[in-house]
Amino acid sequence: MATLKYLGATGQVTGSCYLIETAHSRVLLECGMFQGDAQTEETNRRPFAFDPRGIDAVVLSHAHLDHSGLLPRLAREGFRGPVFATPATHDLIALMLKDAAHLEEKDTEWENKIRRRAGRPAIEPLYTFEDVETLLGLRQPVAYDVRYRLSEDIEFRFRDAGHILGSAIVEAWIRRNGSTAKLVFSGDLGNKDSFLLRDPTRVEEADVVLMESTYGDRDHRAxxxxxxxxxxxxxxxxxxxxxxxxxxxxxxxxxxxxxxxxxxxxxxxxxxxxxxxxxxxxxxxxxxxxxxxxxxxxxxxxxxxxxxxxxxxxxxxxxxxxxxxxxxxxxxxxxxxxxxxxxxxxxxxxxxxxxxxxxxxxxxxxxxxxxxxxxxxxxxxxxxxxxxxxxxxxxxxxxxxxxxLGGFSAHAGQRQLLEWLRGFDSRHSKVYLVHGEPEKAEVLAGRILDDLGYQARIPRLGETIDL
Ligand SMILES: [Zn+2]
Ligand SMILES: [Zn+2]
Missing domain, CATH: 3.40.50.10890 (Rossmann fold)
Structure with missing residues (x-):
């Protein structure tokens, strides 16, 4: 058996987190922060849906906090496995997570001042600088285009996603019951028209595709x-x-x-x-x-x-x-x-x-x-x-x-998302739309049905699928 559980970025853009479980491994794909109003950000304090000490490894697509922001909390709660990402992503998370910890400590101090005056109990920061240091010690770089054996039944490969420096599409080969299923996670797909970075890599084979849908409802300006x-x-x-x-x-x-x-x-x-x-x-x-x-x-x-x-x-x-x-x-x-x-x-x-x-x-x-x-x-x-x-x-x-100026976007627009999906030669792959507001993901699902002739699904938070 092999399963994937949706723990974030379902029906919303932030909080990317997916748990892959096989006979031999428990791997977390992303460990992102929920971002938005106070209520959404409260979600970051909820207990993890798994025991961090029981996770073997993390595979991270890119450095943005909605994908990486809860990693230090994972370390704080006992995770000690490797964190796989490209070398550039590892350099960027060092910068971004330290900054996030600094803000978190400052915000907590402020919040606690108010709480003390109101006679309410103080809260702890989500994580500290020290937790970030622990996490950074677990980084293990893997270059683009190299197939890496993570465990007895999981291999993966990063492909350039062209979204921010170091960003990756993740291809994963998962062995179960004597055969192999291929999962492709788009990460955040870059905008072909943006500057400095390469175009997102075209991937051709998959049994299951998880694709982002941030701009599933429209195209960007030229x-x-x-x-x-x-x-x-x-x-x-x-x-x-x-x-x-x-x-x-x-x-x-x-x-x-x-x-x-x-x-x-x-x-x-x-x-x-x-x-x-x-x-x-x-x-x-x-x-x-x-x-x-x-x-x-x-x-x-x-x-x-x-x-x-x-x-x-x-x-x-x-x-x-x-x-x-x-x-x-x-x-x-x-x-x-x-x-x-x-x-x-x-x-x-x-x-x-x-x-x-x-x-x-x-x-x-x-x-x-x-x-x-x-x-x-x-x-x-x-x-x-x-x-x-x-x-x-x-x-x-x-x-x-x-x-x-509306034309700068680090994400693929609707047409580019459809084009990337069209690259898969198998019409038998199951497509799930993640990392998008529900209305946008639905518009995109409609276009996929019209243009590519198959049904893409929008998973629910907490849902588990078989791989
Ligand atoms: Zn991103
Ligand atoms: Zn994102």
């Missing part, structure tokens, strides 16, 4: 349009004489933006003379991208070589990085002509809030949104046209021009 809009927004900012603020996630989006700004610079089309990367986390992530540049898309890598640029910093020579709070505050003296990239991507934390405070009320300033803005965040309010917003304990008038 990349050419987005690049053109971006260029025009920068030119408009140069004409008005103000600063340009770009709120961006530290891993992935920031590096794509740096690449594009470099492309404008190299073509003599970047009007701004200073670009600040004001985020220690994004600076560290960019260094990891540099360490693994051989994973970049061939076209962009060739472009960098042609310009004799050893990395993104050389590709964009007007880039300055600011690590310390003092360096960050010094940027506030600049009232025009600069591009400032900082996190968080949705403006609900991080240094971008300070730059917004100094620039939003200026009519000559421009803010360019390059990523998804969740409900209830300051970023969403700005995108929706708010005239004033609350920031850092005060109210700020919004006079700056707000641009929303």
């Amino acid at each position: 990349p050419g349009e987005t690049v053109e809009e971006f260029k025009q927004a920068l030119q408009a900012a140069a004409r008005s004489g103000g600063n340009v603020l770009i709120p961006a996630f530290a891993v992935g989006r920031t590096q794509e933006i740096l690449y594009l700004l470099g492309r404008f610079y190299q073509a003599g089309e970047l009007p701004q003379r200073a670009v600040f990367l004001d985020s220690p986390m994004a600076i560290a992530a960019t260094a990891i991208y540099h360490d693994h540049m051989t994973l970049f898309n061939r076209q962009e890598l060739a472009e960098l070589h042609r310009a004799d640029a050893a990395n993104l910093l050389a590709w964009l020579p007007v880039l300055r990085t600011s690590r310390t709070p003092e360096e960050s505050m010094a940027i506030n003296q600049i009232t025009g002509g600069a591009i400032i990239i900082a996190g968080s991507g949705m403006c609900n934390g991080g240094r971008i809030r300070h730059h917004l405070k100094y620039n939003l009320w200026r009519s000559e300033a421009h803010v360019i949104f390059v990523g998804f803005q969740g409900r209830g965040t300051p970023g969403r309010a700005l995108v929706d046209g708010a005239r004033r917003i609350h920031l850092l304990g005060g109210e700020v008038a919004v006079k700056a021009r707000i641009h929303t």
